[in-house]
Amino acid sequence: MSRLVALLSGTVFGVGLTLSGMVSPARVLGFLDVAGAFDATLALVLGSALVVSFVGLRLARRRTTPLCAERFSEPAARRVDARLVAGAAIFGVGWGLGGFCPGPALAGLALGVPQVFLFVAALVLGVLLHDRTLGREA
Amino acid sequence: MSSLFALVDHPAAALLGGALIGAAASLLWLGLGRIAGVSGILGGALRPGAASAGDERVWRLAFLTGLPLGAAITGLAGFAPRVEGLASGPVLIAAGLLVGFGTRLGNGCTSGHGVCGLPRGSLRSLVATLTFVATGMLTVFVVRHGIGG
Numbered sequence: 426m427s428r429l430v431a432l433l434s435g436t437v438f439g440v441g442l443t444l445s446g447m448v449s450p451a452r453v454l455g456f457l458d459v460a461g462a463f464d465a466t467l468a469l470v471l472g473s474a475l476v477v478s479f480v481g482l483r484l485a486r487r488r489t490t491p492l493c494a495e496r497f498s499e500p501a502a503r504r505v506d507a508r509l510v511a512g513a514a515i516f517g518v519g520w521g522l523g524g525f526c527p528g529p530a531l532a533g534l535a536l537g538v539p540q541v542f543l544f545v546a547a548l549v550l551g552v553l554l555h556d557r558t559l560g561r562e563a
Numbered sequence: 564m565s566s567l568f569a570l571v572d573h574p575a576a577a578l579l580g581g582a583l584i585g586a587a588a589s590l591l592w593l594g595l596g597r598i599a600g601v602s603g604i605l606g607g608a609l610r611p612g613a614a615s616a617g618d619e620r621v622w623r624l625a626f627l628t629g630l631p632l633g634a635a636i637t638g639l640a641g642f643a644p645r646v647e648g649l650a651s652g653p654v655l656i657a658a659g660l661l662v663g664f665g666t667r668l669g670n671g672c673t674s675g676h677g678v679c680g681l682p683r684g685s686l687r688s689l690v691a692t693l694t695f696v697a698t699g700m701l702t703v704f705v706v707r708h709g710i711g712g
Contacts, residue, residue: 427594427595427622428621428622428625429625430590430591430594430595430622431591431594431595431622431623431625431626431629432625432626432628432629432632433590433629434587434588434590434591434594434599434626434629435587435625435626435627435628435629435630435632435633436587436629436630436632436633436636437583437584437586437587437590437629437633438583438584438587438588438599438626438629438630438633438674439629439630439631439632439633439634439636439637440580440583440633440634440636440637441579441580441581441582441583441584441585441586441587441633442580442584442630442633442634443580443633443634443637443638443642443643443644444576444579444580444583444637444642444643445576445577445579445580445581445583445584446571446572446576446577446580446644447580448634448643448644448646449644449645449646449647449648450646450647450648450649450650451647451648452644452648453648454648454703455648457696457699457700457702457703458700458703458704458707459700459704460704460707460708461703461707461708466574466577469574469577469578469581470577470578470580470581470584471581471673471677471678472581473577473578473579473580473581473582473584473585474581474582474584474585474588474677474678475585475677475678475681475682476582476585477581477582477584477585477586477589478584478585478586478588478589478678478679478682479585479682480585480589481585481586481588481589481590481592481593482589482592482679482682482683484589484593485589485592485593488593490596491592491593491594491595491596492593492594493594493595494594494595494596494597495596496596497592497596498596498597498598500598500670500685500687502670502687503686503687504687505686505687505690508668508669508670509669509670509687509690509691510669510690510691510694511668511669512664512665512666512667512668512669512670512691513665513669513671513676513690513691513692513694513695513698514665514669514694514695514698515661515664515665515668515669515698516661516662516665516666516669516672516695516698517665517694517695517696517697517698517699517701517702518661518665518698518699518701518702519657519658519659519660519661519662519663519665520658520662520673520695520698520699520702521698521699521700521701521702521703521706522650522654522657522658522661522702522706523650523654523655523657523658523659523662524648524649524650524658525655525658525659525662526601526662526666526672526673526674527601527602527605527662527663527666527672527673527674528601528630528672528673528674530659530662531601531605531627531630531631532630532631532633532634533631533634533646534630534631534634535631535632535634535635535638536634536635536638536643536646538646538649540649540650540652540655541646543652543655543656543659544655544656544658544659545659546656546659547655547656547657547658547659547660547663548605548659548660548662548663549605549609549659549663550659550660550663551659551660551661551662551663551664551665551667552602552605552606552609552663552664552666552667553609553663554660554663554664555663555664555667555668556606556609556610556667559668560667
């Protein structure tokens with residue numbers, strides 16, 4: 426059951442990313458290009474997502490456990506540290522270079538654009554590079 | 564850019580798409596008690612050892628499979644936008660490495676910190692989101708307007 430819910434969530438997520446245009450780097454880079462032809466689409470997408478997830482997370486709060494798991498897995502980290510800021514800063518540079526973040530890139534694999542595979546391969550490599558060197562479990 | 568279907572590239576598609584993203588994140592939280600952060604889910608799916616503990620890897624792979632599946636369904640229905648603005652191969656490789664490394668170091672990306680962390684009221688996610696939007700804007704500024712622009 427938990428697998429089905431995860432698959433459904435991922436699928437709806439993928440539909441949302443695609444329908445909203447976020448799979449196209451031109452849209453994302455347009456939002457980040459404040460000095461050029463600014464494109465507000467990303468702000469609309471994020472704003473809309475935030476309203477719905479805010480309501481959804483509030484509704485879930487009425488429950489003590491999730492529907493198909495033993496507990497809610499709250500992120501343990503609370504403090505803003507150098508690691509968080511450095512990681513976010515590095516991510517932003519990559520985001521600004523390619524116009525892809527992880528979700529749209531993985532969704533975009535289905536859209537038949539060879540460059541997306543190149544980005545995802547590098548993305549996976551970047552994840553492994555971090556997790557095998559600086560990962561908390563390493 | 565004119566398109567066959569009026570909804571593609573329309574602000575209504577952005578709002579509807581965003582709402583679906585929010586609904587998907589809510590569903591994962593309500594169903595599995597997990598944050599729908601794509602970089603974290605990807606990292607967990609790639610982790611050796613710990614992830615081989617059965618379900619821990621399976622739900623992640625199921626979620627990750629859904630992303631391109633959803634895109635394919637949207638494309639088949641005729642509502643996928645054109646993927647435009649692609650950088651050159653070497654730039655995309657550099658971008659992928661930075662995004663992969665950075666999101667793992669910073670514990671999240673646009674989905675985990677943005678879509679999930681902000682409505683949870685997480686200060687870490689607020690700081691992370693402001694940071695990656697700022698360095699993203701700075702990078703685009705340098706690339707488009709700084710170098711010979």
